[in-house]
Amino acid sequence: MSAEGQERFQTLHELVKAAKLRLNANIWDYLVGATETETTLQRNRASLDAWAFRPRVLRDVSTVDCSGDFLGRRRIRLPVALAPVGSLDSFDPGGAATAGRAASAFGVPIIVSSVTEPGLEGSAAANPDGPKIFQLYVRGGPDFIDSHIRRAMDAGYDAFAITVDTAHYSRRERDIAKRFVKHWRARSEGMNHQAALSWADIARVRAAHPGVTLILKGIGTAEDATMAVEHGIDVVYVSNHGGRQLDHGRGSLAVLPEVVEAVSGRARVWMDGGISRGTDLVKAIILGAELVGIGRLYCYGLAAAGQDGVRRVLELLEDEVQTCLGLLGATSFAAADRSMLHPVAPLVVPHVHSAFPLLAEPHRGY
Numbered sequence: 001m002s003a004e005g006q007e008r009f010q011t012l013h014e015l016v017k018a019a020k021l022r023l024n025a026n027i028w029d030y031l032v033g034a035t036e037t038e039t040t041l042q043r044n045r046a047s048l049d050a051w052a053f054r055p056r057v058l059r060d061v062s063t064v065d066c067s068g069d070f071l072g073r074r075r076i077r078l079p080v081a082l083a084p085v086g087s088l089d090s091f092d093p094g095g096a097a098t099a100g101r102a103a104s105a106f107g108v109p110i111i112v113s114s115v116t117e118p119g120l121e122g123s124a125a126a127n128p129d130g131p132k133i134f135q136l137y138v139r140g141g142p143d144f145i146d147s148h149i150r151r152a153m154d155a156g157y158d159a160f161a162i163t164v165d166t167a168h169y170s171r172r173e174r175d176i177a178k179r180f181v182k183h184w185r186a187r188s189e190g191m192n193h194q195a196a197l198s199w200a201d202i203a204r205v206r207a208a209h210p211g212v213t214l215i216l217k218g219i220g221t222a223e224d225a226t227m228a229v230e231h232g233i234d235v236v237y238v239s240n241h242g243g244r245q246l247d248h249g250r251g252s253l254a255v256l257p258e259v260v261e262a263v264s265g266r267a268r269v270w271m272d273g274g275i276s277r278g279t280d281l282v283k284a285i286i287l288g289a290e291l292v293g294i295g296r297l298y299c300y301g302l303a304a305a306g307q308d309g310v311r312r313v314l315e316l317l318e319d320e321v322q323t324c325l326g327l328l329g330a331t332s333f334a335a336a337d338r339s340m341l342h343p344v345a346p347l348v349v350p351h352v353h354s355a356f357p358l359l360a361e362p363h364r365g366y
């Protein structure tokens, strides 16, 4: 990012504020909203706030390495991925091409949604060298799934994710109340295929594509994590879709430990949900996630300042991680362990921006 850009955004909440100023109310609500009473969304934050740190001192933290691992294939600058987000083109005209370029320039993967522009091939072509994954909503039978997997591998994606927490589309009341229908929802033929999806389909996909790294995104229990492992899934991705699908679910960080225990090293475990700060990221990695997805957070950057904005989000997140690890007495994620966390009662009332209290103070910050 240019020096001017760095000067402009000094904190994450400044990017949130700038995004809000640039987006119309429909798109803003599409981005920040969740389902029905939005309790799952709030629990994502509450589950992160339910841990405090137990810092260790006098450990020489003059150098802190914030890097992570990507599928055992390469080091990435932070153990973070841009989570799949549909309609990224509503935040920036380049959509997943812009976000992918930012991810790759910074040095983290992007998971490209099947419902964003510029599509499977276009998003890959914009980001030929960066680590990338394609995520599918199932809108057809076996041929539909197989052809997407083949196209994704041909286009150079490293892995393939199937989202499994969307058997039924949820009631997003912010959208419904305004009679707002996203364009991909308006032409969402084939939704019943996602509802009909079963473990038998996963077994078939696994057998038909033995060499492909497969991810199930949207696992919310130890039982389903075990099923995923038994079906030969490579990555169990704990997620409640950012609170946008089933309401009254548990917070993702509250789910993570039981999944890590059930998987017991037989697959990789990733998670997302509510990650807004470097401290959130550190908590998730300590509790057993190998990689953490960010959804809304990078979209604020994308809406605020396109590629530079996403990059700035990642830079600020990295800065916060470095500070957190250093103050914990850890020189890397590997050096941070469970003894550095302590369960506590959350202090703040959780909501989508409760990690950013200065947003509520109109005369402060950006």
Ligand SMILES: Cc1cc2nc3c(=O)[nH]c(=O)nc-3n(C[C@H](O)[C@H](O)[C@H](O)COP(=O)(O)O)c2cc1C
Pocket (backbone or CB within 6 Å): 030, 031, 032, 044, 083, 084, 085, 086, 113, 114, 115, 135, 163, 217, 239, 240, 241, 242, 243, 244, 272, 273, 274, 275, 293, 294, 295, 296, 297
């Ligand atoms: C605007 C928006 C669109 C999303 N679209 C998709 C999608 O197309 N596919 C998918 O698997 N998840 C989708 N998600 C869920 C994200 O991948 C991710 O699970 C969630 O945003 C994580 O929570 P966070 O936003 O609190 O970081 C979307 C989330 C948002 C906020």
